Amino acid sequence: MNLRYVVPASLLISSILFTGCAKNNAESALNTSNTSEAVATNATNTDPSTSTSSPDLQTAIDQYRTYVIEQCDLFVKETEKFTTAVKAGNLDEAKALYAPTRMYYERIEPIAEALGDLDPNIDARDGDVDPSEWRGFHHIEKSLWEVGTTKGEEAVADQLLKDAQLLRAKVETVDINASMLVTGAVELLNEVSSSKVTGEEERYSHTDLYDFAANVEGAAKIYELLKPELEKKDADLEKDIGERFASLLKELEPFKVNDGYISYEKLQEDQIRKLSQTLDALAEPLSNMGTILGV
Amino acid sequence: MKKDNNDKNNLMLNKKLSRRDMLRLAGVGGVGLLLGGGAIGSLLASDKKTTSNASTILSQDQDSIPFYGAHQAGIITPSQNFICFAAFDVITDNVSDIRKMFQKWTTASATMVSGSLIGNVNDNPNLPPSDTGEAAELSPSRCTITFGAGPSLFDARFGLQNKRPPSFQELPPFKADSLEPEWCGGDLCVQVCADDLQVAFHAIRNLARIARGTAVLRWTQEGFQRSTQADPKATTPRNLLGFKDGTANPNVTDSKLMNEVVWSQSVDGTAWMTGGSYMAVRRVRMRIEVWDRSTLKDQEDTFGRHRHSGAPLGSKDEFDSIKLDALDATTGKPVIPSNSHVALAHGDGSIQMLRRSYSYSSGLDLKTGQLDAGLLFISFQRDLQKQFIPIQQRLANNDKLNEYAVHKGSAVFACFPGTTEGGFIGETLFGGI
Numbered sequence A: 001m002n003l004r005y006v007v008p009a010s011l012l013i014s015s016i017l018f019t020g021c022a023k024n025n026a027e028s029a030l031n032t033s034n035t036s037e038a039v040a041t042n043a044t045n046t047d048p049s050t051s052t053s054s055p056d057l058q059t060a061i062d063q064y065r066t067y068v069i070e071q072c073d074l075f076v077k078e079t080e081k082f083t084t085a086v087k088a089g090n091l092d093e094a095k096a097l098y099a100p101t102r103m104y105y106e107r108i109e110p111i112a113e114a115l116g117d118l119d120p121n122i123d124a125r126d127g128d129v130d131p132s133e134w135r136g137f138h139h140i141e142k143s144l145w146e147v148g149t150t151k152g153e154e155a156v157a158d159q160l161l162k163d164a165q166l167l168r169a170k171v172e173t174v175d176i177n178a179s180m181l182v183t184g185a186v187e188l189l190n191e192v193s194s195s196k197v198t199g200e201e202e203r204y205s206h207t208d209l210y211d212f213a214a215n216v217e218g219a220a221k222i223y224e225l226l227k228p229e230l231e232k233k234d235a236d237l238e239k240d241i242g243e244r245f246a247s248l249l250k251e252l253e254p255f256k257v258n259d260g261y262i263s264y265e266k267l268q269e270d271q272i273r274k275l276s277q278t279l280d281a282l283a284e285p286l287s288n289m290g291t292i293l294g295v
Numbered sequence B: 001m002k003k004d005n006n007d008k009n010n011l012m013l014n015k016k017l018s019r020r021d022m023l024r025l026a027g028v029g030g031v032g033l034l035l036g037g038g039a040i041g042s043l044l045a046s047d048k049k050t051t052s053n054a055s056t057i058l059s060q061d062q063d064s065i066p067f068y069g070a071h072q073a074g075i076i077t078p079s080q081n082f083i084c085f086a087a088f089d090v091i092t093d094n095v096s097d098i099r100k101m102f103q104k105w106t107t108a109s110a111t112m113v114s115g116s117l118i119g120n121v122n123d124n125p126n127l128p129p130s131d132t133g134e135a136a137e138l139s140p141s142r143c144t145i146t147f148g149a150g151p152s153l154f155d156a157r158f159g160l161q162n163k164r165p166p167s168f169q170e171l172p173p174f175k176a177d178s179l180e181p182e183w184c185g186g187d188l189c190v191q192v193c194a195d196d197l198q199v200a201f202h203a204i205r206n207l208a209r210i211a212r213g214t215a216v217l218r219w220t221q222e223g224f225q226r227s228t229q230a231d232p233k234a235t236t237p238r239n240l241l242g243f244k245d246g247t248a249n250p251n252v253t254d255s256k257l258m259n260e261v262v263w264s265q266s267v268d269g270t271a272w273m274t275g276g277s278y279m280a281v282r283r284v285r286m287r288i289e290v291w292d293r294s295t296l297k298d299q300e301d302t303f304g305r306h307r308h309s310g311a312p313l314g315s316k317d318e319f320d321s322i323k324l325d326a327l328d329a330t331t332g333k334p335v336i337p338s339n340s341h342v343a344l345a346h347g348d349g350s351i352q353m354l355r356r357s358y359s360y361s362s363g364l365d366l367k368t369g370q371l372d373a374g375l376l377f378i379s380f381q382r383d384l385q386k387q388f389i390p391i392q393q394r395l396a397n398n399d400k401l402n403e404y405a406v407h408k409g410s411a412v413f414a415c416f417p418g419t420t421e422g423g424f425i426g427e428t429l430f431g432g433i
């Protein structure tokens, strides 16, 4: 199946133009394989780095594309299990599946965010969007944890699965470039500092540490793929980033239980501060990965 | 040696001379605005008289205070309008990381106090700029940056135990203390003072950024004084209780006195601190609302000085000496009450310290709806045990001021000696490791 025909080009173009004002870096570097010449040229003009990926970076880009699609496939598969549980009225099962399912999404969040309305539809929290438009994971989260029921979430569950499938379809068309990789890694960590480390992402389930870990894993993946290039350009920076990923993972380690993480509510204030500062310590050198793009 | 330093400062200026500096210097020297490259050198040569090293006193109109010198700037150099104070905790296990951080801190600080942008990545579209930019094109604003190490740096983590100066420890508890952990301690401190708050904030922010991965902020406090603009004659500033604060400070131009009171000496036994100074910081919250309803007499009795003139009670002039044995003719009691702040702080006058405090205002205490404002008390001394501690003990036990002020935060730091270009602050401690 050729997905280019599934999503009309006009939809993609307009979504890019719209997100362009709300977000910056990743989107400006983003263009899709079926956009008109005009849009593509425009994007190249405003961001000199998009067209100049070296052959070595191309390998990383291709590997990243494979990773994103893999994660997306798993995301759809797990979302299906989750929504089935919601619709079958299996409260405990739905609760158990909630956080692990979201991790596939969180690993590639900047890509999803670049795709127009998909992110709000899948991941908006209460208050992020107009109440009449609120749907997605957090809608169900509220019902599962706060009300303690799956009842009334059946339609939301159906819609969520459709949105997940649409994400999978659209992702196919994203033209990933090196600059997007670099900014995407930083954005993943910014996500952690602005909502996960503060416990604002998962207000009802308090499963914020799952998202935290997944965002960090997503950033680590990008670092891994860029590592060979980075080593050539700035070995000290490469080493620094590697060490700081290691210390962040070490910092997260004690909060693991079985296959998941403890509730955010169990974290002490000083533990949260330490996690946040360790994250900042990593994000600082990580934000200099752009050095591989040249000037 | 002095001459040597001057040359270095000129060299430094020569390199970092910004367009703005050129205009300013040109204005001072009465030289035309269009200067060729060669003219800069002669301009600086003629400017030599006004360039001095960090340990000497600068005239009020000098806008930039040299970073390099025998002593760190920000101790006996004149107070600026604002302070941004930060205590840091070290998070690495490796002392060589600390050394590297101080090397980077030194380079960045010398650059920032000269009014230039730090780093050399300030226009690559693919990278975050190395300077955060909010001080771009601002004048140096007499910015000084002063570094120190807390007693906790000398615990088992870094193998520095035997480097701790014997008399340098956490302060003992004092009677009236009401300390809150979030305002106490720190492995390191950075005191930034400048005549512009944005310039000062910029320095702390960029140093915290450079520290990421090695040290993290533990607590910070901003402070202010009346500005030089509001008080062009630079009379003694008043604290938030309305009293002149700093009157009885020792004369900083008397270098013999400074060696006795402020600078650690080689005979003191800690070689790496020679030329450095020990800092005490106390975040003292004032009970503003209570103070405001006390009578003028009560207020003056609290300090032992007149509010308006700043003169000791019973005297006319701010700088008149304190006569603690003068008795009131009618009551027979001391004119300067024996539980007044000045009587207790002065004692027999044998102990001195250099105070360099700033007022602070940090919004509301949400619990009471009262102002969280007071004094970020900072003093420098050669020995905390012999100077700060005995005076603070006397004050804590009896000071009438304790009705109106409560100590919420506390820390002490060993502020390193200065360094010369090519060296780094802290080299005497971390250099050999």
Ligand code: HEM
Residues within 6 Å of the ligand: B239, B241, B243, B244, B245, B246, B247, B248, B249, B282, B284, B286, B303, B305, B322, B341, B342, B345, B346, B349, B353, B374, B375, B377, B388, B391, B392, B395, B405
């Ligand atoms: C809220 C806290 C404080 C306020 C508002 C305050 C205010 C003042 C004022 C108005 C004076 C008289 C003018 C002058 O000589 O500067 C003074 C003097 C002095 N204060 Fe404080 N002070 C405070 C805390 C402290 C602390 C914690 C210490 C040291 C432990 C201290 C040590 C001194 C000394 C040594 C003098 C000079 C005494 C003399 O020799 O005349 N002060 N202070």
